Amino acid sequence: MDFAFDARTEELRAKLLAFMDEYVYPAEAVAEEQRAALASPWDTPAVVEELKAEARRQGLWNLFLPDSEYGAGLTNLQYAPLAEITGRSPHLAPTALNCAAPDTGNMEVLTQFGDAAQKKQWLEPLLAGEIRSAFAMTEPEVASSDATNITTLIERADDGTDEYVVTGRKWYISGAMNPDCQIFIVMGKTDPDGADIRRQQSMILVPRDTPGVTVKRAMKVFGYEDHYHGGHAEVVFDHARVPASNLIGEVGGGFAIAQARLGPGRIHHCMRLIGMAERAIELMCRRAVAREAFGKALAQQGVVHNWIADARVAVEQLRLLVLKTAWMMDTVGNRGAHTEIQAIKIATPRAVVDIIDRAIQLHGAGGVSQDYPLADLYAGARTLMIADGPDEVHQRSLARRELKKYV
Structure with missing residues (x-):
């Protein structure tokens, strides 16, 4: 195991350290001032968009994604020291580089398991930093540390339409309070009585504006609402209908x-x-x-x-x-x-x-x-x-x- 930084990592580290000193740390106070003047605390301060534009201009963009077709093509070992640097300003730096959760995980899911249409509609704008997303798995009524416990249902519509109907209640859904969050990746059960408890679940794309989707409230974390992260929300899916083509991967692959x-x-x-x-x-x-x-x-x-x-x-x-x-x-x-x-x-x-x-x-x-x-x-x-x-x-x-x- 050789943990010495290679030439590309050294180059990116130097650029990122300079970016942090010149842009990110000074923006921390500016972002707080701008947030106080926003119409909604969930709106994005202008300085964040400025950081994103500058990071993209410098090539400090999508560094997390090892797939070179969509991301920077870095290995985990190359990305590790860069992610560490962003952790010094965890609210601003990851977002500035389009390397913030839950978008990173959602982009990885779409890269690995999404079909061509899903990638075109959702992955491309996420990669461009034009929209945000959320990952809806945790539920308040069950011990979600055991993912097989989830109770949200993803059922085929019984009226002859080629649709799924999503019904359930989720909470601590990161990013869902952000008005730029346009898509949810929802984990639910397509086969709740299946013999294999790890094949009961599937994942499906549910646009935020789907009828039956309600973002009810922001969940606080130690009293913080975590505005920069897009908050953590309680979300209700009340018979929300989406096309069957929104299913990610195969049925039972969730x-x-x-x-x-x-x-x-x-x-x-x-x-x-x-x-x-x-x-x-x-x-x-x-x-x-x-x-x-x-x-x-x-x-x-x-x-x-x-x-x-x-x-x-x-x-x-x-x-x-x-x-x-x-x-x-x-x-x-x-x-x-x-x-x-x-x-x-x-x-x-x-x-x-x-x-x-x-x-x-x-x-x-x-x-x-x-x-x-x-x-x-x-x-x-x-x-x-x-x-x-x-x-x-x-x-x-x-x-x-x-x-x-x-x-």
Whole structure:
């Protein structure tokens, strides 16, 4: 395993670091000012569109997508250090580069499983950053950590039309509050009584303006509405009818598509989490050298030394594990890297939450305020101990795989 950056990665890193310094970090305050003046908090600040235009002009666009026909053609190993950089400004940078979830996962699904018409209608405008999308799987009435529990139905219409009827209630549907979100990828059951519980589900495209689709409310995350991300919504599908051609892939293929989608999504989250941790360390160090308490700088306090040292050790460990996972995904595929994907999904959010927590502590009241990004970073990192499968599910699967060696 050679984790040295190749020439293309080095070139893109240099461009991206300059882009962050010149455009993204200065835009953070501007975006907040512009948002306060918007008619709706879900509208996109003008500066975000300016960032997108500049990123596209510089060739910093769709870096996440390994398919060179549609994206930048980077391997996971090449993309990892770039995603880390975007994690330093998680609200603006991924969106500026058209590398923000849930659009990334939805574009991957359409690239791998969509037919020509679906790609033309939905993938192309997503790749161009002209629209946004949402992925509707989680439900409030069941334990969605087990995806076979979902109850939303995708039924063939019984009136002779070549349509499916979608009925169900979803929540924490990321991106759905954004007015630019025009398409939902919905996971539901086409065969709820099927013998194979992993062949009961299918995925289908449901346009936002379909009659019977209601975006009911925004769901808060630790009190945040996550406007830049497009929010997280409760969505009701009340006998929403769409053409049968909107089905993605084959009937009963929804569970397999979900697994194909979530693998890259999990590592992308972990890549960005490392960037979040790096920003927290930077803020911690700047605070430590600038503030005094009890007659000496915080940087001279032994406990602060411990926090900073432990944070640096944790980040270096996590980065190596993420890079190893990316390398394995590139060389043996997502299935071959299953153990490593689960390991980073367990380890990274936990460690980053702890690092951000120490940074908050060092900032005192400022750490929980809106004047620093730390509270927002904490909420995002802590949520990732639940999103894309809670830690306990990954621990269960990982432990079983280890035990098989001895049973």
